[in-house]
Amino acid sequence: MSSVDADELRQLLAECSLGNRRSFESLYRKASGRLFAVALRCMSRNDLAEEVLQEAFVRIWHNASRYNENLSAPMTWMVNITRNLAIDQLRKHREVPLTDDQADLLIDESPSAHEQLDSQREARALERCLDTLEGMQRKSIITAYFHGVSNTDLATQLAAPLGSVKSWIRRGMERLRRCLES
Structure with missing residues (x-):
């Protein structure tokens, strides 16, 4: 519908x-x-x-x-x-x-109506927090977590060193955690 x-x-x-x-x-x-x-x-x-x-x-x-x-x-x-x-x-x-x-x-x-409402709230909060991330952090996290791409494949796609990709993801996830807790 x-x-x-x-x-x-x-x-x-x-x-x-x-x-x-x-x-x-x-x-x-x-x-x-x-x-x-x-x-x-x-x-x-x-x-x-x-x-x-x-x-x-x-x-x-x-x-x-x-x-x-x-x-x-x-x-x-x-x-x-x-x-x-x-x-x-x-x-x-x-x-x-x-x-x-x-x-x-x-x-x-x-899902029950309450579960759907909670899920919508959580999705909006996650979206809001993702918007606060820097470009490569945001892109790395979305690609890795929402599209299931490994860090190695992500480094290849972005033409970036693997260590940089891992740092973007680690730092971005920390910022997301802090944002979602606030």
Whole structure:
């Protein structure tokens, strides 16, 4: 989902929270395919997935005012509602406990809203601190750590002595550490 789509979904949720039925219809058209796929993956049957999807949209409509954009992206929020409903339905209708394989299918390993928010804050802080580094320190650290290039290969790419590259990285990492701690 692109940021333009996420912004549009945020706006539609805000309008839904005010009771705007047209916005709810638009939200349904834009999100129902993805949410149905989530429900179907959990339920493994079209008819049950359709029931979960319907209930999910009822909950989305009634709880749109509770959506908090600072905690999660709109699609993440709606996927969590759908997935939780599917899990509830599976628990309710299971006479036999879930097998390990079935339970594994239900595990959502995506980061929580709080983890995403923390990760965004950390990324912004790292970006800010990287911007304070001198040119060769910054370039060396980004190339070595974010692109996985060894110090030897980096020295070759930069046409610089290996000792200089190691110094740029060591000094740059020390400056990053101090910046991130402040």
